Amino acid sequence: DAKTTQPPSMDCAEGRAANLPCNHSTISGNEYVYWYRQIHSQGPQYIIHGLKNNETNEMASLIITEDRKSSTLILPHATLRDTAVYYCIVGGRGGGADGLTFGKGTHLIIQP
């Protein structure tokens, strides 16, 4: 079972920052926080991941609270192409054959 809680859906205006929250209160000390998204009819796409520190890449920023019990994915300037289901996942310490367990995600709809 997924170990994260996300709102089922969110709207955001095009050009604004989209802030997607995720609760993971049972995360263990060596588990990472991953974000993926799935655009309709495509395979899931990796966005970003982090352990303790905030992370930023060309797609998004990841803000992890100090107690690591929640995080926020930030898309700084949302476009219509960012409409997708966004999954927050914890796990995957790395190595071996660890997989990632997907929950229901947040359906983000970018409004023109």
Add this chain to the structure above:
Amino acid sequence: DTAVSQTPKYLVTQMGNDKSIKCEQNLGHDTMYWYKQDSKKFLKIMFSYNNKELIINETVPNRFSPKSPDKAHLNLHINSLELGDSAVYFCASSQGSRGSGNTIYFGEGSWLTVV
């Protein structure tokens, strides 16, 4: 170049048939996976495999079996197909190492319809 590729993209077949979906990754990863996404859009892991271990989700029927001729390929064989097997199947791969996380890269999916 496509990192994780799977074929066929679409497959329509009759109940009782045996079919295979092929998957290849050119990322040099050691671990490959098969995921299933059903009509309700839930994405569930079926298998994860590297040269050291095969992890099988216990809910997967034994009609499903992964076959890996080499570390760049993980094919999915399905015997005696049933209507409930209709879904999108995603192949994926990763090269996680301890301490750096386990980023997984997915293929574009294979749409299986059993009639």
